[in-house]
Amino acid sequence: DDSEALLAQLSGTESLQGNFIQQQYHSDSSVAIKSTGRFKLLRPGYFSWEIESPDSQLIIATPEYLWQHDRDLETVTRRPMGGSQAMSPLQVLGGDAAALSEQYQVTAQGQGRFLLTPQAEQSAFKSLVVSFAQQQLIGMEIVDNLGQRVVVDFSRLDRSPLSAADFDFSPPPGADLFYYDE
């Protein structure tokens, strides 16, 4: 399949950060639910996805843990990264080559677009299209498990180097913590 070509595009950027706008289309309505925020990627294995509006939520992945901090609900969950839990679209971008080609069927669709279809029966989404322009990641389109479209557009991209310290996370006092064990 075309995972080599996709990996070639992805390997151009080890560090990447910027803004995102996400539009989620419920299956029976053309009205999109919009959310915006910032993201960071440090390949392989690190990503941060911070939703700033309308709700407030931070998801951080390191090679060891996946943290999810919902500021509105005041909850923090930590999951071991090595676990079997399905790869999220972000782990695809931040993930290493082996995980990418093993877990997805990748087909190039032309003009810098790649369609990724999960191989596993049980997966967190139906399909993902990742799009690039001049070797630069510009967007993603996810079809979720209910056939609903989630369109993500990236902007203000910055490739200045990031380090593991940019992905440090410590739970705030007072949050309801839940750590899944190893």
Add this chain to the structure above:
Amino acid sequence: CASSPTATDSAQSSWGQRSLRLAQLQNWQAEGKLALRNAGQAESANLLWRQRGKHSELQLSGPLGMAATRITSDGKTLDIQRGNEHQQMDISSPHAIQLNTGWDLPLAALPYWLRGIPQPGAAPGELQIEQELLRSLQQDGWQVEFQGYATFGTYTLPTRLQVKRGATSARLVIRHWLTGDEL
């Protein structure tokens, strides 16, 4: 002036009127977020809850549409749809939901609590009402705290709830309500 209604009387009657009007609200939609927690699991998701009479439809999804799930129920059966996986269960017996999903969830009572009123029929424990708004409630072993309200159209509805029983707790934040006339 003993005959003049005391503050609690007037609160009681307008709470009475308010809660009756909320109970009569058959069609509504609540959009927000839900966090569930029990001894072995903790999950949170975006939530779209649509109610038509006794028919509930819940759409849950994580960030980026992850693990999107649709739950529908008419109060007797419950359908869970996730990708091509489809599960149907009879929920008429009290612990059916817990047996099938591992979650102890008051699905029959939630459509009432979400609107800020007790579930009719089940004898409510102490209701704590302040300024005509239900602040806390005990029912069927559940402790329900109403931590925020806002006005949407002609209704004042909860925007933040916490529901607890034993090791199970649920937190709901509701950003947007649509009610009968707007639907």
